[in-house]
Amino acid sequence: MHDFETLKSGGYRGAGLAQLKLACPLGAFPERILELGETLEQLDLSGTGLWSLPAGLGAALPNLKIALFSDCRFKVFPRALAACPNLETVAFGNNGMEEIPEDSLPPRLGRLILTGNRISSLPASMAQCQNLALLRLSDNRLPALPAWLFALPSLAFLSFAGNPCAAPPPTKPPPMLATIPWTALTLSDDTSDTTAPGLWQQSADYAEDVAIQLFRGAATSDRAPRDELAARLAAGAHESLVGVLGRIDGHPDEHNDDDDDDDDETRRFHGGLVLQPVPAEYVALGRPPRDNSRGGAPLELAVEVEVEAACVLSMLTGIAGAAAHLHARGIAHGDLSAHNVLASTADAHALVGGFGAATVYGRGAYAMAVERIEVLAFAHLVGDMLGLVAERGGEGGGVLAGLGDLHARCAAPAVDARPAFDEVVEELEGMMGWRGMMRIPDVPAPN
Known part of the structure; x- marks a missing residue:
């Protein structure tokens, strides 16, 4: 947290700040921030009540990568951000935002958080955001999701619960619960x-x-x-x-x-x-994202020991099975990444948690595309976990080669070319030697 009075007096000029966070109420954008452009990469003005940005923001802050304005008062997505050449992460959660104008998004946008607003449509120009990996749209007023959204090649983390286009939440708990x-x-x-x-x-x-x-x-x-x-x-x-x-x-x-x-x-x-309590030997595979807006970027793994390829294969099989189970019920996890996976290397088993970005979407028009978006998230997880494997030859080398091939299929740029999670599970089980063993053979119907 930085001091507003120090900023106003020019005390941060020449200090080489890479990050600036203010929490005090702001009636207007502090012009002194524009003097930090040589080094400033992250700007967090969340909760300040700010409602507009200066037109020259992009020129003044050319190195800005992260801009966080959640819990402010932006009714319209500011066009000034489109001129920020290196801006990758933008957050406008809980602003009461109603409109995103065409051509207002920065060219390198990778993570966009719009949760808790009043947005009823997305601009067609967003189809140009080929680097967009994470999109949070929950709790808005979207009657439908545009078809081009499901063609974005990098999109892996999508949430849109609480919109008219999502399935209505169940009114009663499951009968067996x-x-x-x-x-x-x-x-x-x-x-x-x-x-x-x-x-x-x-x-x-x-x-x-x-x-x-x-x-x-x-x-x-x-x-x-x-x-x-x-x-x-x-x-x-x-x-x-x-x-x-x-x-x-x-x-x-x-x-x-x-x-x-x-x-x-x-x-x-x-x-x-x-x-159910999670046993103490289960630990998170990854550390939570530091800016709470990560998606698609390499994750800092929390597990520091090297593990056998067979252990990684077993854990990935369970994770893919859990994802297939969810999508069969019309549920997208929304954040299928290492910091939401609890793993026991001793048991070669993993548990998926962290449902904060989950969406109940049903089994309607979006089902196939939503699932294959999450398959890309699984591909990122495969890549993360391959970094844990110690051996590179012998049987472990064969497992690594198989997982590498699966990773490539799950990460295909064409969304409809990716396998469904049922296919992923079948391939992983085949690599484990389970093919056919876990399935009841077909029995001919009686004449």
């Missing part, structure tokens, strides 16, 4: 919308270790909490998904989301889930 009274739960840390350990007292004599996730607050850069809850409930069970044991009933903060007496979205309670 347990309803767990809040009074039967003990939470070790009363977090706002994260997952914390706890106990489920199932009887006077038995309590089970669980994880408890509460969904509170307004939309984040990825989603509205109610959309994440809906996706998690619709996901069902799979051996490579963190399991849901039940939905919480009777939490003290429960109320109707349409209750006019509480208009503070930062405190609104949307529901809670009881999850």
Whole structure:
């Protein structure tokens, strides 16, 4: 965080700042920022209430790569950003934005966050954004997604929950899902919308270790909490998904989301889930993105040990199986990347979590294209995990060659040329020697 008074007095001029973050209310764009153009690469003015940018922004800040303006008051996407030659990441979450003019997007745009606005259409000029890897459109007013969106060759991380074009969220929990009274739960840390350990007292004599996730607050850069809850409930069970044991009933903060007496979205309670606890030996494969707006860029892996190719193959098979399971239910994970994968190298097993960018899209017109967009995200994950493999010869070399070929197919620039996740799973199982072993043979029907 930087000091506004120091900025106004010219104290940062010549300081070689690569990043600048202000949090104070701003009535206008501080002109002193334009004096930092030789070195400034990241500008974060989120939460300042800013509503316009100077026309000369691009010329003054030619090295700007990341521009974050979430929780401001931009009603129209500013054309000034189109003149920023190196701008890759742009965030305008929760602005009340209504319009994106044609030719207002920067030429090298790779990540665009527009969650929580009032946008009803996307400009046709966005089809020229060939580097766009991440697009967050959740909680807007889009009646449909344009066909050209599904032809963008780099798009791997897409979310559009909470729009008319997405499937409506289920009104009732799955019939087999347990309803767990809040009074039967003990939470070790009363977090706002994260997952914390706890106990489920199932009887006077038995309590089970669980994880408890509460969904509170307004939309984040990825989603509205109610959309994440809906996706998690619709996901069902799979051996490579963190399991849901039940939905919480009777939490003290429960109320109707349409209750006019509480208009503070930062405190609104949307529901809670009881999850299976993840064993301690499972660790995240990657570290969370530092600017919370990453997509398609190489990820900093958290796992530092080298692993066998067979272990990586086993984990990727489970991850692809979980993705196939989700898409069979019309759900896109939206952020299928290493920081949302918990892995145990000892068990050669991985769990997919992190449903914050998930979209329940149904099985309508978008189904095939949405799935193949996420197949590209899986290709990035394959590339990340191949970097963990130690051996390069023998059986491990054969696995690496096979995964390399699969990576190339999943990363095909033509979206419709990529395989579906069922095909990916079949190929991975074949590499593991499972082909035919996991399937019941066809039985001729009786005459």
